[in-house]
Amino acid sequence: MLRVVGSVVHRIFKLLRRTFIPLAILLFLFTAVLDIHTQNFYNNRVVHVEKYTGGRISGLKRIRCHSWFGNCNQIVERSEDGTQGTDTITWYKIGRELSLDGSSYLDHQAWSSHDYLYVTYADTEGDAVVDVALGDPRSLEPPQYVVKELTKSKLGKAKSRFDVSGHYDLNGWTQLKDGIWVKYGPFESPEAITDITYLFGEDVIEPRPQWNLVDGSLSFHPHHPIRLSFARGVRRRELPKLRLSKDKMFKVLQLSDLHFTSDFGVCLDQKDAVDECHADAKSLAFIHRVIDEESPDLVVYTGDLIDGSRTFDYQTAFLKALSPVISRSIPFAIAMGEHDTSVFASRDVIVEFLTTLPFSTMHRQTQEQWIGNITNYVIPVMSDIDDSLAVSAIYMLDLFEANSPEPLETILHRLYNSLPNKPSMSLEFQHYPIAEYRPRGAFALVGQYNEKTRLKSSRTDKNTRKVLSDIGVQCMSVGSEHTNECCIRSDAQPDQHLKELWMCFGPSVGEGAYGSTAMDRRVRLFKLDSQNNQITTWKRHRDDPSEVFDYQFIQK
Known part of the structure; x- marks a missing residue:
């Protein structure tokens, strides 16, 4: 019995001796091939290492x-x-x-x-x-x-x-x-x-x-x-500081609903249709002409700069849409729209990209900052002779930030209280109109009011009108409805502690957005006159960008 056991053990050792070297070689080759894969898996799946963030x-x-x-x-x-x-x-x-x-x-x-x-x-x-x-x-x-x-x-x-x-x-x-x-x-x-x-x-x-x-x-x-x-070179991201010009004026150009893509863009609803039309280039030509005519101090985009559903690369589309202002070193502000999205990137990633762009007034203060505190912000316009005195405030609201930990009323009051003083002239911009944009009965109106479909209450806060009155906003302006380009007056209601508010539309400037074949693309401008405490607004249109029309006083 012992001889049999000894013979079996001897055979096992003999077999192991013969296979040890080949097994060792195979094991070495196996680990040599997989060690790189294992390291890459560990780095990216477990440790979550950083990507390239700039540097030589x-x-x-x-x-x-x-x-x-x-x-x-x-x-x-x-x-x-x-x-x-x-x-x-x-x-x-x-x-x-x-x-x-x-x-x-x-x-x-x-x-x-x-x-x-x-x-x-x-x-x-x-x-x-x-x-x-x-x-x-x-x-x-x-x-x-x-x-x-x-x-x-x-x-x-x-x-x-x-x-x-x-x-x-x-x-x-x-x-x-x-x-x-x-x-x-x-x-x-x-x-x-x-x-x-x-x-x-x-x-x-x-x-x-x-x-x-x-x-x-x-x-x-x-x-x-x-x-x-x-x-x-070293790129320093400095937050633009806005101040009055020497003549005590400040001019704002509102651009809305460009609907740019990362391709040439397809022209829609053209007043004078042509066989071959590149929507984005045609829109840019109009914007460049208006900027040359007006020389604005700030350009405000009220949503839908890009058309996320038709845009392959959001960065390419945003850079193209913002190129007229960035190339001229003009500060700009953005109120996000529902189409400013991408199937390839989260909303947080898109906002982070926008905060890195030069001359953007949207910025991140801390890495832990909630995104709504980045996309809802106020821009003070300072005196031309006193950097500590805000003569005007421009509020930018983001209506598409889901799961907000704060109601709109809290956000606006916090922004108002962050100002060094309480300015006498204020504007507010957002993408979607509030309920008061559909007034009942007779109301004052300047411009075309073509779209009157029922508004979606889920996109706005019912307290917006009152809060804007509380913080001293004289005029708000929106986009979204491409063929509306009017200003509607919401009268003062002393019994409800509501001051007069003008509610304007910035018409669509994008040739790739829906429009009307009876109406060319248009833009809206505002001028703040600190010396006379006046706010005025007017429009320009693509058929003749040198022409100013519908000039009106918002505050005088």
């Missing part, structure tokens, strides 16, 4: 991220050259919700994978990327942008870009994958790129100061060209 970079690359990695903010790969004394390199995802193939990580299905653009941070002791160009991914020839730079450089003409050894002498330019070319320079160079992103579409506009739109596009998406945009 040394690399730019398209990487396919698997859905089981989660948000894909960081991807660890094996280094091809073993730089930095390690065999791995960490890539940081450029902060976009949209992947290069046009999907959001929120929509990723199990076992799927999607492409994103990633960067590596530059080492302070090494070189950094100072320029980017896009060329043909199938060719080794540098793109025309690089060739033109070499032509202007000390290297001589473009045809002499080969040195005597027969190699390219590209003056710091290096070809990466997918047609991406980068130029390297010293880390401390003022030309070093400090932020980079990508936008979608054939109608991209990059209005932000210090940002540069790269010529050409990446062809990762079959229907939407991908454009790279990068920034140089």
